[in-house]
Amino acid sequence: MSAYDEMAVGPGPEGLAAALMEKGALTSDWLSSYEAVPRHLFVPEVIWPGRGGGNQQDDRVMRGECPEAWWAAVHRDAPITTQWDDGEFAGPGRGRIPSSSSSMPPMVFSMLDALSVEKGHRVLEIGTGTGWNAALLSHRAGAENVVTVEVDEGSARDARRRLETAGFGPLTVVGDGGEGYAEGAPYDRVIATCSIGSVPPAWVRQTKPGGIVVAPWGPVYGGEAVVRLFVAGDGTAAGRFVGSSAFMRLRAQRAVRVHVRKYLKGREWPADGVRGTTFLSPEVVGDWHVMFAIGVQVPNAFPWRESYEDGSYTLWLRDTAVTSWATVDYLPGRAEFEVYQSGPRRLWDEVAAAHRWWEGQGRPGFERFGLTVGGDGDGDGERVWLDSPDRPVPVVG
Numbered sequence: 182m183s184a185y186d187e188m189a190v191g192p193g194p195e196g197l198a199a200a201l202m203e204k205g206a207l208t209s210d211w212l213s214s215y216e217a218v219p220r221h222l223f224v225p226e227v228i229w230p231g232r233g234g235g236n237q238q239d240d241r242v243m244r245g246e247c248p249e250a251w252w253a254a255v256h257r258d259a260p261i262t263t264q265w266d267d268g269e270f271a272g273p274g275r276g277r278i279p280s281s282s283s284s285m286p287p288m289v290f291s292m293l294d295a296l297s298v299e300k301g302h303r304v305l306e307i308g309t310g311t312g313w314n315a316a317l318l319s320h321r322a323g324a325e326n327v328v329t330v331e332v333d334e335g336s337a338r339d340a341r342r343r344l345e346t347a348g349f350g351p352l353t354v355v356g357d358g359g360e361g362y363a364e365g366a367p368y369d370r371v372i373a374t375c376s377i378g379s380v381p382p383a384w385v386r387q388t389k390p391g392g393i394v395v396a397p398w399g400p401v402y403g404g405e406a407v408v409r410l411f412v413a414g415d416g417t418a419a420g421r422f423v424g425s426s427a428f429m430r431l432r433a434q435r436a437v438r439v440h441v442r443k444y445l446k447g448r449e450w451p452a453d454g455v456r457g458t459t460f461l462s463p464e465v466v467g468d469w470h471v472m473f474a475i476g477v478q479v480p481n482a483f484p485w486r487e488s489y490e491d492g493s494y495t496l497w498l499r500d501t502a503v504t505s506w507a508t509v510d511y512l513p514g515r516a517e518f519e520v521y522q523s524g525p526r527r528l529w530d531e532v533a534a535a536h537r538w539w540e541g542q543g544r545p546g547f548e549r550f551g552l553t554v555g556g557d558g559d560g561d562g563e564r565v566w567l568d569s570p571d572r573p574v575p576v577v578g
């Protein structure tokens with residue numbers, strides 16, 4: 182037992198377990214794995230503690246300098262950022278984009294629950310990160326049945342060491358998890374702990390008929406939820422979304438965002454933008470589940486908010502092809518807002534039409550949506566549906 186196990190600060194593993202069980206986030210089904218695989222064995226020495234549920238991080242905490250703060254952060258019900266900018270930023274402040282983390286415990290256990298993993302199942306995990314999830318999977322399925330793939334060499338090396346120290350030896354592979362790991366296939370279960378906008382065909386191909394793929398899925402626009410796909414024997418897979426999520430993207434599927442200047446082609450805003458007005462408030466289209474519903478209908482476009490000190494802001498919409506942009510100016514207390522649109526896609530009109538569809542369907546949450554994957558190799562065979570596979574969500578753009 183380490184000095185940290187005995188440390189009388191913060192709630193410790195038992196306190197976190199009690200809090201998670203009270204919320205229903207940790208069930209008796211996973212309690213023995215939680216107890217056998219304490220989170221603190223997998224959290225690096227240098228962390229940026231997250232704030233419960235949100236995507237905001239506190240400043241760097243170093244275990245060597247402040248063991249109490251480190252211990253408290255590990256046993257808080259929050260995600261912990263463990264790497265920024267693919268390892269290029271080390272602190273002391275915060276980097277630009279978090280690139281690895283120990284996920285929030287309720288997310289970890291809800292995804293494991295959705296995976297329905299049993300002793301003896303062959304399991305593939307994409308995104309080893311700290312190794313905690315791989316250890317939990319190893320405890321349940323047997324380490325000899327678990328393969329975990331991590332694109333970041335340093336993270337994979339550290340995770341392998343932590344897994345060995347904790348007494349688990351799953352196969353830890355350095356590589357692009359988008360390719361799966363054919364040498365270990367076929368799998369009963371595949372779980373991704375980084376998000377995707379399209380299901381890599383290899384995951385479906387490498388899963389046995391009747392097997393399950395669990396992955397956070399979200400459109401370029403924003404909004405994301407965990408999908409639970411059942412793999413058929415014909416190269417297709419289908420299933421429902423089970424709950425909201427906010428993971429870092431599989432590296433190969435990160436969207437490249439070009440600066441606003443490129444859209445304006447050297448001119449001052451509003452350049453050649455065509456003026457209009459709207460009664461749809463930009464505030465209404467900013468919720469995570471609404472963004473998901475819009476993003477499914479408005480492909481390859483993304484929002485960005487330019488905020489001002491007086492509480493007003495400009496909502497920018499841009500397409501990934503760098504052909505079209507739109508702005509909507511939000512002013513608190515107003516009912517009508519000024520819009521400018523430029524390019525072949527009228528992006529605000531698309532968003533407004535998508536929002537109307539969502540309202541017309543009774544404002545569905547994530548759980549009414551599902552996904553069918555054709556397994557035909559390029560993602561074109563992927564369809565999001567509402568309530569049942571025969572009701573595909575229309576694409577506006």
Ligand SMILES: C[S@@+](CC[C@H](N)C(=O)[O-])C[C@H]1O[C@@H](n2cnc3c(N)ncnc32)[C@H](O)[C@@H]1O
Pocket residue numbers: 280281282283284307308309310311312313314315330331332333336356357358359374375428429430431432433
């Ligand atoms: C949220 S973290 C994973 C958390 C991890 N399961 C744990 O228990 O700590 C996401 C991880 O996915 C990894 N990742 C991103 N793209 C990847 C890819 N193409 N293949 C494998 N891993 C990838 C990141 O480097 C990062 O470590």
